[in-house]
Amino acid sequence: MALEKNTTHTLYQHILRTFAQTGNPPTPDALINTLQLSGLAEVETYLATLEAKECIYRDRVTGDILAAYPFSARPTPHRVVLEGKHSVYAMCAVDALGIPFMLDTDATVHSQCTHCGDAVSVMMVNGEFISTPDGLVVAYTPVNASCCPATDQCPLINFFCSTAHAQAWQEQNPHLTVEILTLLEAVECGRRLFGILMNPTNVRFFIDGEQGKN
Numbered sequence: 032m033a034l035e036k037n038t039t040h041t042l043y044q045h046i047l048r049t050f051a052q053t054g055n056p057p058t059p060d061a062l063i064n065t066l067q068l069s070g071l072a073e074v075e076t077y078l079a080t081l082e083a084k085e086c087i088y089r090d091r092v093t094g095d096i097l098a099a100y101p102f103s104a105r106p107t108p109h110r111v112v113l114e115g116k117h118s119v120y121a122m123c124a125v126d127a128l129g130i131p132f133m134l135d136t137d138a139t140v141h142s143q144c145t146h147c148g149d150a151v152s153v154m155m156v157n158g159e160f161i162s163t164p165d166g167l168v169v170a171y172t173p174v175n176a177s178c179c180p181a182t183d184q185c186p187l188i189n190f191f192c193s194t195a196h197a198q199a200w201q202e203q204n205p206h207l208t209v210e211i212l213t214l215l216e217a218v219e220c221g222r223r224l225f226g227i228l229m230n231p232t233n234v235r236f237f238i239d240g241e242q243g244k245n
């Protein structure tokens with residue numbers, strides 16, 4: 032079956048848009064109808080392509096879409112309330128901060144400090160942001176490039192209510208090498224990764240391996 036590159040892009044954006052609107056991925060039937068595909072076999076071919084390019088992550092057994100970065104179909108510690116209305120779950124702290132840029136919308140990110148468990152939040156309005164508490168940081172652990180982002184990398188990109196709590200967590204997890212980002216650095220990272228995704232021209236750079244050239 033010949034893959035149409037444009038269809039791959041359109042299908043990917045449809046998945047992202049459905050996540051943004053409903054918090055969940057579209058069903059295979061919805062993808063068939065929306066993109067006028069021939070059936071499940073054709074959908075599967077496109078989904079397998081997107082998964083190979085690490086645009087989505089699926090259940091190994093059922094093939095269900097579990098994530099389309101930055102969105103997660105399952106609850107995570109990072110909940111993003113869009114325009115004060117409905118919520119979506121993000122795969123990691125940076126993904127959560129990238130969602131408002133990707134959708135060009137105001138949002139509030141709710142999460143927790145990975146060390147002490149206190150609730151934290153980031154209110155993002157017109158590209159500006161304010162955090163609770165003030166000293167919020169994001170810590171991440173660089174992992175092997177061959178790892179699976181959904182299972183190996185995302186769980187290690189989290190909020191901490193202060194640099195001190197990120198350092199305390201590092202001390203309790205000496206097998207990990209934690210790098211600490213200021214909130215501004217983490218927001219910039221999210222904007223760079225996901226700000227381009229819903230643009231029809233730019234999405235092909237993302238899928239076709241040229242992410243970051245814009």
Ligand SMILES: [Zn+2]
Pocket residue numbers: 144145146147148149191192193196
């Ligand atoms: Zn804390």
